[in-house]
Amino acid sequence: xxxxxxxxxxxxxxxxxxxxxxxxxxxxxxxxxxxxxxxxxxxxxxxxxxxxxxxxxxxxxxxxxxxxxxxxxxxxxxxxxxxxxxxxxxxxxxxxxxxxxxxxxxxxxxxxxxxxxxxxxxxxxxxxxxxxxxxxxxxxxxxxxxxxxxxxxxxxxxxxxxxxxxxxxxxxxxxxxxxxxxxxxxxxxxxxxxxxxxxxxxxxxxxxxxxxxxxxxxxxxxxxxxxxxxxxxxxxxxxxxxxxxxxxxxxxxxxxxxxxxxxxxxxxxxxxxxxxxxxxxxxxxxxxxxxxxxxxxxxxxxxxxxxxxxxxxxxxxxxxxxxxxxxxxxxxxxxxxxxxxxxxxxxxxxxxxxxxxxxxxxxxxxxxxxxxxxxxxxxxxxxxxxxxxxxxxxxxxxxxxxxxxxxxxxxxxxxxxxxxxxxxxxxxxxxxxxxxxxxxxxxxxxxxxxxxxxxxxxxxxxxxxxxxxxxxxxxxxxxxxxxxx
Amino acid sequence: xxxxxxxxxxxxxxxxxxxxxxxxxxxxxxxxxxxxxxxxxxxxxxxxxxxxxxxxxxxxxxxxxxxxxxxxxxxxxxxxxxxxxxxxxxxxxxxxxxxxxxxxxxxxxxxxxxxxxxxxxxxxxxxxxxxxxxxx
Numbered sequence: 192x193x194x195x196x197x198x199x200x201x202x203x204x205x206x207x208x209x210x211x212x213x214x215x216x217x218x219x220x221x222x223x224x225x226x227x228x229x230x231x232x233x234x235x236x237x238x239x240x241x242x243x244x245x246x247x248x249x250x251x252x253x254x255x256x257x258x259x260x261x262x263x264x265x266x267x268x269x270x271x272x273x274x275x276x277x278x279x280x281x282x283x284x285x286x287x288x289x290x291x292x293x294x295x296x297x298x299x300x301x302x303x304x305x306x307x308x309x310x311x312x313x314x315x316x317x318x319x320x321x322x323x324x325x326x327x328x329x330x331x332x333x334x335x336x337x338x339x340x341x342x343x344x345x346x347x348x349x350x351x352x353x354x355x356x357x358x359x360x361x362x363x364x365x366x367x368x369x370x371x372x373x374x375x376x377x378x379x380x381x382x383x384x385x386x387x388x389x390x391x392x393x394x395x396x397x398x399x400x401x402x403x404x405x406x407x408x409x410x411x412x413x414x415x416x417x418x419x420x421x422x423x424x425x426x427x428x429x430x431x432x433x434x435x436x437x438x439x440x441x442x443x444x445x446x447x448x449x450x451x452x453x454x455x456x457x458x459x460x461x462x463x464x465x466x467x468x469x470x471x472x473x474x475x476x477x478x479x480x481x482x483x484x485x486x487x488x489x490x491x492x493x494x495x496x497x498x499x500x501x502x503x504x505x506x507x508x509x510x511x512x513x514x515x516x517x518x519x520x521x522x523x524x525x526x527x528x529x530x531x532x533x534x535x536x537x538x539x540x541x542x543x544x545x546x547x548x549x550x551x552x553x554x555x556x557x558x559x560x561x562x563x564x565x566x567x568x569x570x571x572x573x574x575x576x577x578x579x580x581x582x583x584x585x586x587x588x589x590x591x592x593x594x595x596x597x598x599x600x601x602x603x604x605x606x607x608x609x610x611x612x613x614x615x616x617x618x619x620x621x622x623x624x625x626x627x628x629x630x631x632x633x634x635x636x637x638x639x640x641x642x643x644x645x646x647x648x649x650x651x652x653x654x655x656x657x658x659x660x661x662x663x664x665x666x667x668x669x670x671x672x673x674x675x676x
Numbered sequence: 677x678x679x680x681x682x683x684x685x686x687x688x689x690x691x692x693x694x695x696x697x698x699x700x701x702x703x704x705x706x707x708x709x710x711x712x713x714x715x716x717x718x719x720x721x722x723x724x725x726x727x728x729x730x731x732x733x734x735x736x737x738x739x740x741x742x743x744x745x746x747x748x749x750x751x752x753x754x755x756x757x758x759x760x761x762x763x764x765x766x767x768x769x770x771x772x773x774x775x776x777x778x779x780x781x782x783x784x785x786x787x788x789x790x791x792x793x794x795x796x797x798x799x800x801x802x803x804x805x806x807x808x809x810x811x812x
Contacts, residue, residue, distance in 0.1 A: 451694065451790040566710060
């Protein structure tokens with residue numbers, strides 16, 4: 192070997208050695224000799240401190256197969272260090288082509304191994320982070336198919352991978368009209384929005400969603416990651432605060448209307464006294480009484496709303512209850528020139544319920560009907576009828592009037608919190624509370640009405656006690672009274 | 677006052693009766709109706725000099741009536757007073773409502789409930805004075 196090749200062999204920045212068929216090291220370069228000792232040693236002893244050849248020895252395989260070999264091994268140096276190496280062997284042949292030796296080159300891959308382990312660790316950490324982050328995380332492709340989803344997402348929305356997002360989030364079979372994931376694909380930038388999604392068990396969840404594009408090495412958007420944070424509790428709190436705000440506004444608005452009515456009554460009483468006009472005094476006093484009565488109803492409604500009390504259930508004698516109602520509302524009917532009739536079928540018996548709550552509910556509905564008649568001064572024979580029938584398993588109470596009637600919008604919003612069709616006279620609480628009382632008794636309330644033709648309320652109360660299955664604790668207004676009147 | 681005719685549109689009969697009593701005692705002629713449809717019919721028969729209208733009425737609102745009157749060649753200059761229970765909200769609502777009906781002039785006055793007789797009469801008097809000044 193020319194001197195300069197010998198020098199190259201000597202200075203190669205790796206371990207170089209040549210082995211004979213007995214696994215003796217014939218030559219080793221300087222680095223090899225430094226870490227594994229003198230030439231003439233068996234390689235298995237030099238590398239591993241063994242007494243016999245290693246299993247799968249690459250030198251042995253090279254002699255056997257006559258072809259180069261590549262493998263990874265761990266060697267131990269003379270001073271006890273373990274070094275992971277990539278081993279490459281190649282046969283050395285004589286002029287006749289017989290393999291006379293094997294050259295072995297070991298490249299130190301400690302750094303590469305360390306980086307590989309670090310990468311694997313980072314990947315594991317990232318996967319864990321993705322999996323355990325306390326929000327809904329998913330990755331979807333341009334075809335809207337969910338490719339990955341974290342644990343919380345899967346627990347809430349079910350096994351979503353491979354499904355289109357709109358089916359998973361919204362239980363829809365068509366794409367949503369507005370899709371920020373698609374916008375992120377299109378514009379290549381993040382988007383944020385708020386929406387309501389539906390869990391696998393049908394719960395509505397308010398979420399704040401951020402979508403962001405995921406790019407490949409070429410910078411093309413390959414997928415979109417979607418992070419949705421559950422803000423349902425925040426929205427419920429806001430909604431309750433809004434309810435309180437609306438309640439305050441509604442009360443203030445209602446009171447101002449009633450004060451105007453009181454002002455009117457007082458004006459008539461005072462001017463009637465000054466003139467000695469008894470008819471005017473009487474008219475004014477009636478107005479005062481009516482508005483004081485409205486204020487009382489409003490305060491009671493507010494108190495009922497403010498305290499979500501439990502029902503005090505007992506056997507309620509229905510005929511007796513109707514007699515009490517008649518006492519409360521008859522004068523109002525007479526004053527308004529309204530023909531008020533009660534029709535209680537014989538033998539209706541009793542029903543399980545809270546007598547006070549049921550009375551408040553029926554007074555509310557009856558007063559609503561009387562008001563509907565009063566609001567239609569052109570009506571020739573204003574009439575309100577309450578009929579009670581026992582139709583097992585229900586006690587059916589029907590309150591019917593031929594008053595002003597309601598359009599569809601009013602009908603649909605009738606039992607919503609703070610909706611009032613009565614202008615200055617209503618707080619929007621009365622029928623909401625009436626509905627709540629019926630609901631708490633496990634009953635139903637239905638309305639049939641047309642403008643100009645009157646209204647018909649049908650209340651069904653169960654004869655067997657069964658508490659409502661619907662939640663009543665959270666009161667979210669579905670609509671509000673139109674402000675301003 | 678000098679037999680001026682006032683049309684009161686309010687669905688609360690007590691408030692109609694109250695306004696009618698105060699205005700009648702001070703020389704006005706008053707007709708009260710409960711909704712916008714009745715108000716439109718009363719305009720034809722009664723020819724009011726001033727209309728007082730509540731905002732929230734059964735059927736079409738008081739603001740609807742305002743827009744109808746302002747766009748009618750016959751009633752566009754008839755003074756109109758809007759009555760409200762929630763002053764600030766009414767102002768905002770009024771403005772946003774009228775904003776969708778470009779070119780429509782707002783009410784001549786907005787009266788916040790509760791309304792005492794002195795304020796009611798003062799507002800009507802001021803409107804009458806403005807009209808007299810404009811006519812001269």
